[in-house]
Amino acid sequence: MGRETRFGAYPPKKETIKTRRQKLDKSRETTYAPSMTSTPPSSFAKPRPRINYADRRRKRKPAVTSRQIVQDLMALIIGKGLTLQDALNQHDGWANLEPRDRRFSRRLITMVLRHHGEARAILADQMTKSLPRRDRKAEAILIMAVVELIWAESDSHAAVDQAVKLMRNMGFRHLTGLANGVLRNIDRRRDAIKAMPQNAMLNAPVWLRDALTRDWGEAAETIMASLLMPPPLDLRPKTDAVGWAKRLDGLATPHGSIRLSEGMVPTLDGYDDGAWWVQDAAASLPALMGGGYAAFTVDQGTENGRYQGIVELAGETLSDAAQAWFANSEQVDSTIVAAAGCENGVWTATALMLQRVAADGGRVSASEDGVADASLDRAAQDDLWHTAKTLMESVRRDELVDPALDPATLVFRLFNTLQ
Secondary structure, eight states, X not given: OOOEETTEEOOOOOOOHHHHHHHXXXXXXXXXXXXXXXXXXXXXXXXXXXXXXHHHHHHSOOOOOHHHHHHHHHIIIIITOOOHHHHHHHOTTTTTSOHHHHHHHHHHHHHHHHHHHHHHHHHHXXXXXXXXXXXXXXXXXXXXXXXXXHTSOOOHXXXXXXXXXXXXXTTOGGGHHHHHHHHXXXXXXXXXXXXXXXXXXXXXXXXXXXXHHHHHGGGHXXXXXXXXXXXXXXXXXXXXXXXXXXXXXXXXXTTSOEEESSOOGGGSTTTTTTOEEEOOHHHHHHHHHOSOEEEEEEEOOSSSOEEEEEEEOOSSSHHHHHHHHIIIIIOOEEEEEEEEEEETXXXXXXXXXXXXXXXXXXXXXXXXXXXXXXXXXXXXXXXXHHHHHHHHHTOOHHHHTOTTSOHHHHHHHXXXXXX
């Protein structure tokens, strides 16, 4: 009942949650007498505050992944012009990655640097318009995913899924649908894209592209393509080089090494057992043969004579030793490339030699300008010689030892751009 006042009766006081809780606490004090040995019933415990796990998930910062680090490295190298090693040294999260993730990141960033221009061209072909400048980081994510799909040959589902998640984590939630659709279209056309002729010049910076085109003309694209080739990995096994070559899917060389097209050393078979060690093939010749001399003969056919001589085993390869002999004894500028390989138990060895011969049969000197070719000045001759050397040095080892590729076809393939 309410209290009576001069203005009438007050309404009864409304019981609130606070007052109800106070009454409950008083009832507990009267019905339960704590002792030294007893514990209060669980029903008398104070209620715990409710935890909003959804808010926790929203506030939680996503973990830094290996692909996120690749994005950071792309910004440092392509955006700021740092070298790969300097970018790795500056990134704090690189050293904290697990060894497996570190190997994946290193391989992926290397492929992105080699093919980012071609990947951007593939994206432009799939999109009706380019992304605005404010979404430049989103474009970098798409480029990385395209490289994974086309060149790294990663699992397509993982590449697309991780790219979409990275988009979301980096604040590009509005572009996740676009990324998913574009990348899945590229994945469906993967074989057709690989079959298309590649344009290596798209991967070069503008200043390098202009310099190569200005100095080398049509040969610039061949030079750029050779720069994009991954360097080979040479291993020296303790025993059974041919057997280890089969196990590692490599090529056994005549001097007992194994050459792989690429690979992460710690992941290769035999690494933990110490069955082989990394040794460049160029450094293995002095270790195997030491000093001394070698006799060699170059047969030019029935119309020309033979080159015969005793060569000191100087330099890192037999090609270096032969080039030194031609330069010192014959006074002829020469470039020699050689390769050998074993396939199905059959060894094949091939050598290719390029010489610069003046009109009188000797090396062109400053006093002989105009004698070798009246239509060319000395600078043009030097430029032509360097172009021919660069073209010949672009030959791949598998081309030299390919039994199906005859010498005439190989020479035409290398030098058909020369006038």
